[in-house]
Amino acid sequence: MILDAIMTHKRRDMAERREAVPLDHVIAMGRDRPAPLDFAGALRREGVGLIAEVKRASPSKGILCDDFNPLGLARTYASNGAVAISVLTDIPFFLGSLDDLILIWHGLDADIPLLRKDFIFDAYQVHEAYAFGADALLLIAAVLSNESLKELLSLTRELAMTALVEVHNREELERVLPLEPSVVGINSRDLHDFTVDLDSFGRLRSLVPDGVVTVAESGVRTAEDVRRLAAVRADAVLVGQALVTAEDRATKVRELAGAGSA
Numbered sequence: 001m002i003l004d005a006i007m008t009h010k011r012r013d014m015a016e017r018r019e020a021v022p023l024d025h026v027i028a029m030g031r032d033r034p035a036p037l038d039f040a041g042a043l044r045r046e047g048v049g050l051i052a053e054v055k056r057a058s059p060s061k062g063i064l065c066d067d068f069n070p071l072g073l074a075r076t077y078a079s080n081g082a083v084a085i086s087v088l089t090d091i092p093f094f095l096g097s098l099d100d101l102i103l104i105w106h107g108l109d110a111d112i113p114l115l116r117k118d119f120i121f122d123a124y125q126v127h128e129a130y131a132f133g134a135d136a137l138l139l140i141a142a143v144l145s146n147e148s149l150k151e152l153l154s155l156t157r158e159l160a161m162t163a164l165v166e167v168h169n170r171e172e173l174e175r176v177l178p179l180e181p182s183v184v185g186i187n188s189r190d191l192h193d194f195t196v197d198l199d200s201f202g203r204l205r206s207l208v209p210d211g212v213v214t215v216a217e218s219g220v221r222t223a224e225d226v227r228r229l230a231a232v233r234a235d236a237v238l239v240g241q242a243l244v245t246a247e248d249r250a251t252k253v254r255e256l257a258g259a260g261s262a
Contacts, residue, residue, distance in 0.1 A: 030131035039113040039136035039162035048260030052077035053086040053240030065244040070100040078110040081257030105133025136162040141172040189218035202232035223259035
């Protein structure tokens with residue numbers, strides 16, 4: 001399973017990163033940053049908000065964006081209706097970087113929340129996210145024990161960031177809900193065979209208490225997909241591939257954002 005390969009690499013890489021840049025230095029980097037923006041609040045607006053993703057590649061599809069310009073993409077997203085921007089920072093599998101995140105943070109002339117999307121399993125990565133300008137970060141239930149998830153969620157809250165806690169099935173959702181997350185992402189992609197079933201969002205959404213923001217992840221390509229998810233009470237959709245591969249990205253952002261506000 002690709003997720004196992006990713007996590008094996010991540011755990012091996014962590015020791016090297018800690019040695020290169022000690023944790024106390026990472027914490028110091030973020031000491032004077034402005035308070036994080038309200039990611040959950042941005043998604044609570046009327047309609048289905050669009051979280052647009054800065055994404056260069058994927059393990060299954062390879063390079064998605066030959067003319068990759070992270071700041072240019074973020075500006076296109078922000079000026080055409082996205083309510084938040086997701087930045088993939090994984091290097092070996094998605095060809096992203098924390099440099100992309102901080103570039104967007106410093107260069108984007110808009111008050112729009114930034115989500116660090118990565119395979120986070122260590123407190124060091126949470127402090128990195130804060131230091132490099134993230135307002136929110138992704139925590140994937142499938143790669144975290146209950147104790148790790150609880151600790152990382154607590155640290156995220158201490159730093160006034162928001163965690164998008166991602167689940168793929170009912171078992172993971174039932175593990176997550178007692179921790180009272182403010183935002184739950186329901187990923188419609190099967191981690192074993194990478195097939196996508198958008199109907200899985202509706203099945204799990206019905207189990208999420210009112211007041212918890214829900215994000216539909218994976219497989220959203222068209223305005224009809226957004227309307228379909230709106231009908232089962234999605235608060236937001238997270239879209240990457242359909243945007244970065246579009247011939248006219250600005251038009252595609254407006255199409256998906258407009259479908260959510262209709």
